[in-house]
Amino acid sequence: MTRILISQITKLVGETVTLMGWVDTKRDHGKVTFIDLRDRSGKVQCVAFGQMGELTVESVVEITGLVKAREARNINKEIPTGSIEIEVTNYRILNKAKDLPITLDSDGKEIGEEPRLKFRYLDLRRERMQKNIRLRSNFIQALRKTLYAQEFVDIETPILTQSTKEGARDFIVPSRFQPGKFYALPQSPQQYKQLLMTAGFERYFQIARCIRDEDLRADRGFEFTQLDLEMSFVEREDVMNTVEEITKIAIKAVGGKLKDEQFPIFTYKQALEQFGSDKFDLRTDEEKKQGVLAFAWVIDFPFFKQVDKSDAAEVADSKSGWTFTHNPFSSPQEKFIKDHLEGKNLDQILTTQYDLVCNGYEAGGGSIRAHNKEVLQATFKNMGYSNEEIEQSVGHMLRAFEVGTPPHGGIALGLDRLVMILAGETSLKEVIAFPMSSSGRTAVMGAPSDVEPGLLDELGLEIKKQKNQK
Amino acid sequence: MTRILISQITKLVGETVTLMGWVDTKRDHGKVTFIDLRDRSGKVQCVAFGQMGELTVESVVEITGLVKAREARNINKEIPTGSIEIEVTNYRILNKAKDLPITLDSDGKEIGEEPRLKFRYLDLRRERMQKNIRLRSNFIQALRKTLYAQEFVDIETPILTQSTKEGARDFIVPSRFQPGKFYALPQSPQQYKQLLMTAGFERYFQIARCIRDEDLRADRGFEFTQLDLEMSFVEREDVMNTVEEITKIAIKAVGGKLKDEQFPIFTYKQALEQFGSDKFDLRTDEEKKQGVLAFAWVIDFPFFKQVDKSDAAEVADSKSGWTFTHNPFSSPQEKFIKDHLEGKNLDQILTTQYDLVCNGYEAGGGSIRAHNKEVLQATFKNMGYSNEEIEQSVGHMLRAFEVGTPPHGGIALGLDRLVMILAGETSLKEVIAFPMSSSGRTAVMGAPSDVEPGLLDELGLEIKKQKNQK
Numbered sequence: 001m002t003r004i005l006i007s008q009i010t011k012l013v014g015e016t017v018t019l020m021g022w023v024d025t026k027r028d029h030g031k032v033t034f035i036d037l038r039d040r041s042g043k044v045q046c047v048a049f050g051q052m053g054e055l056t057v058e059s060v061v062e063i064t065g066l067v068k069a070r071e072a073r074n075i076n077k078e079i080p081t082g083s084i085e086i087e088v089t090n091y092r093i094l095n096k097a098k099d100l101p102i103t104l105d106s107d108g109k110e111i112g113e114e115p116r117l118k119f120r121y122l123d124l125r126r127e128r129m130q131k132n133i134r135l136r137s138n139f140i141q142a143l144r145k146t147l148y149a150q151e152f153v154d155i156e157t158p159i160l161t162q163s164t165k166e167g168a169r170d171f172i173v174p175s176r177f178q179p180g181k182f183y184a185l186p187q188s189p190q191q192y193k194q195l196l197m198t199a200g201f202e203r204y205f206q207i208a209r210c211i212r213d214e215d216l217r218a219d220r221g222f223e224f225t226q227l228d229l230e231m232s233f234v235e236r237e238d239v240m241n242t243v244e245e246i247t248k249i250a251i252k253a254v255g256g257k258l259k260d261e262q263f264p265i266f267t268y269k270q271a272l273e274q275f276g277s278d279k280f281d282l283r284t285d286e287e288k289k290q291g292v293l294a295f296a297w298v299i300d301f302p303f304f305k306q307v308d309k310s311d312a313a314e315v316a317d318s319k320s321g322w323t324f325t326h327n328p329f330s331s332p333q334e335k336f337i338k339d340h341l342e343g344k345n346l347d348q349i350l351t352t353q354y355d356l357v358c359n360g361y362e363a364g365g366g367s368i369r370a371h372n373k374e375v376l377q378a379t380f381k382n383m384g385y386s387n388e389e390i391e392q393s394v395g396h397m398l399r400a401f402e403v404g405t406p407p408h409g410g411i412a413l414g415l416d417r418l419v420m421i422l423a424g425e426t427s428l429k430e431v432i433a434f435p436m437s438s439s440g441r442t443a444v445m446g447a448p449s450d451v452e453p454g455l456l457d458e459l460g461l462e463i464k465k466q467k468n469q470k
Numbered sequence: 471m472t473r474i475l476i477s478q479i480t481k482l483v484g485e486t487v488t489l490m491g492w493v494d495t496k497r498d499h500g501k502v503t504f505i506d507l508r509d510r511s512g513k514v515q516c517v518a519f520g521q522m523g524e525l526t527v528e529s530v531v532e533i534t535g536l537v538k539a540r541e542a543r544n545i546n547k548e549i550p551t552g553s554i555e556i557e558v559t560n561y562r563i564l565n566k567a568k569d570l571p572i573t574l575d576s577d578g579k580e581i582g583e584e585p586r587l588k589f590r591y592l593d594l595r596r597e598r599m600q601k602n603i604r605l606r607s608n609f610i611q612a613l614r615k616t617l618y619a620q621e622f623v624d625i626e627t628p629i630l631t632q633s634t635k636e637g638a639r640d641f642i643v644p645s646r647f648q649p650g651k652f653y654a655l656p657q658s659p660q661q662y663k664q665l666l667m668t669a670g671f672e673r674y675f676q677i678a679r680c681i682r683d684e685d686l687r688a689d690r691g692f693e694f695t696q697l698d699l700e701m702s703f704v705e706r707e708d709v710m711n712t713v714e715e716i717t718k719i720a721i722k723a724v725g726g727k728l729k730d731e732q733f734p735i736f737t738y739k740q741a742l743e744q745f746g747s748d749k750f751d752l753r754t755d756e757e758k759k760q761g762v763l764a765f766a767w768v769i770d771f772p773f774f775k776q777v778d779k780s781d782a783a784e785v786a787d788s789k790s791g792w793t794f795t796h797n798p799f800s801s802p803q804e805k806f807i808k809d810h811l812e813g814k815n816l817d818q819i820l821t822t823q824y825d826l827v828c829n830g831y832e833a834g835g836g837s838i839r840a841h842n843k844e845v846l847q848a849t850f851k852n853m854g855y856s857n858e859e860i861e862q863s864v865g866h867m868l869r870a871f872e873v874g875t876p877p878h879g880g881i882a883l884g885l886d887r888l889v890m891i892l893a894g895e896t897s898l899k900e901v902i903a904f905p906m907s908s909s910g911r912t913a914v915m916g917a918p919s920d921v922e923p924g925l926l927d928e929l930g931l932e933i934k935k936q937k938n939q940k
Contacts, residue, residue, distance in 0.1 A: 164915075174642065203510070405565050407530075433627065434628050447630065447633075460933055
């Protein structure tokens, strides 16, 4: 007998069906037992005569039974299958559930993070989590569909790559073939996507995994996913318009509600004056209740800022006391290029950066890039780099800018964040299937962990005698 | 003046247009200069009076000119824009190309791997490479579309994870928060996808990046991309039918030709007898010329084999002299489960594994998984693991099998390989944008490389005094 989904059975009154799924609830009334059976498509009430002793809640079961119309007074209008029930003729336990280590009777938010992540395979069974993960899948596919329709090409870039200047610390990966040398995991595909513009693809995107060794916060893991996008022969407004259109189409495709059909644009200065921050929330209280998404653009950021001496990465990246505010690969705005090249009035130079904010969060950011050698060189010179240091850091980019690199620009949208907002959640972990814990442990699996000394030998590494490091 | 694509201009005879792109070829006839301009949509001939001295081949240029119909005798039927040409009224060099470090006049196959990868941003400009990378993008999107239509959910799994038993060596990533401990990069999402079945998603897929520290061969890097897929409440034939259908739809969507509308099925024994190998080529010589894809399934593999003593990973994984042939998470076929549980007749036990072969290559493989504790435990017992060792290796899986894990199975299809076959290429590197070199170097970027001693300090690591390791 082949399996049928629960969502399909209301039409099958009078027929015998075989269902497979999980025991959602069980009420043992002695002579009769009521089971709510759950599969990915829904739930249905099953009635069995006698007890079903072995059939514990959350067990996986195959149930064969007759689809019966319920009497009018027993119809449950709150579920799609409320007009019928299954009279069980036979059942078979496919996998019995022992006592559950975490409860599934709530939305899970009152349970500690560690048990939720350790038993994530159970935690994800919650209706809310199922909805969130499916929403994520659908939203990303809606984005992809729109991008393909606009002739973007999906291109994968390497996971094992070289350390780049992205403003955070790299995770490094020891090489066995060259002991003592290391790959870095990508903080973003920034340079590769620019090189794809040099390569002539003109429109690139990737749902890209980015990995940064940042200090952990309650709501930040080491990994995140971004819609990474780059376009050739464009100006700032072209990219902003394209991204706005793609975002709107995808959000509507999954039922999201937008505050503004056209995203308002604020300068950085206006944002600070009006909201005291460049991450502001344009929603009214009423809109907050309705789950509306209020997007806005912020432009005209300064290119450079004074180094924050408490930020080790900033200090390391700058040798002049000046560092970039957003992205060293950006181009300054046209009217500031002369100053930029001459290293004058650094505090006055505005970048082509555009940030997308949504409901008080930063949803993404991008810029028109430097596509000629002199501008990129000047950026690093203004940060105090010598010619040799520039060559070592971005020499391959400079060479690419000498063989026909078109004007280009792009953006990176934080997909975890966008899905979180869409789902009405307030933590990124609610929209990631297997997030890392706040202490940096991998969900379910116990990483990081010890490795065999033989492997370290092969990698040419030794673990230092432990200090009390943190 | 806004840009227009070259593919759009044949309809615009008599109009003035602005094109942007690369100088594909240039012929300087003194009084007249002929340029073939190239953008992502095609090429067109541009005619300028006088010389265009600075405009070198592969420079990026903006050309404004009049679209003119060619005289009948000058029509070039070999290109879509052959009926017109552009009479240049103005041009502006957007990025000048100096001498190219590699030639673009050939298909590139005669150029050494190192320069091709070092200057990959140029190498990718070849028509062949553009086609391959775009084919990859379209094929993967066709797969996704079909999977979504069949209610599969796209779910991302972690990059920083724990070492698992997948038959190859892990890349490891040192933890800064727990110096001396390590994450591992995923060899495949095998365990996560099974846990997603425990979580009730029923149909999962992911275009997954897998990373393995394997000995390099000419045609193998450390990274590869697979269509990773898992389904609940299925038997072997259900997965095979679903995968076959998805594959056929996606291949046809990008113009691929199939030898057989229904993929023939061979047992492992038959394959060895008939072809001397389980990776065989069913094409005739005629079909080889026509670029046909000949798929076949291979089933009924032995579950266990004697350890190959020359294979360090196999030796490490087994303590009894027996190891798995394909996947330790597979279920044996029903009729062998008793022997499996009792550890008898190990050489006789057949696994539920199915391999997909295409044109002599292995295109993918999967199985019905063990979904109850005893079967998975027995697999490791048969490999000589103690209870403690089993608990340490797969304890989290055993626990998941006690809280309602449905019967499930899946597959992993090697997408690099499939696209390579579809593109008519013989090397995986021809269908990967930035492949790793045969010596393990990252394209364009120079990884692996040295890292600053300060970072190693933070990670609690020390580089051993170099031995002559390889």
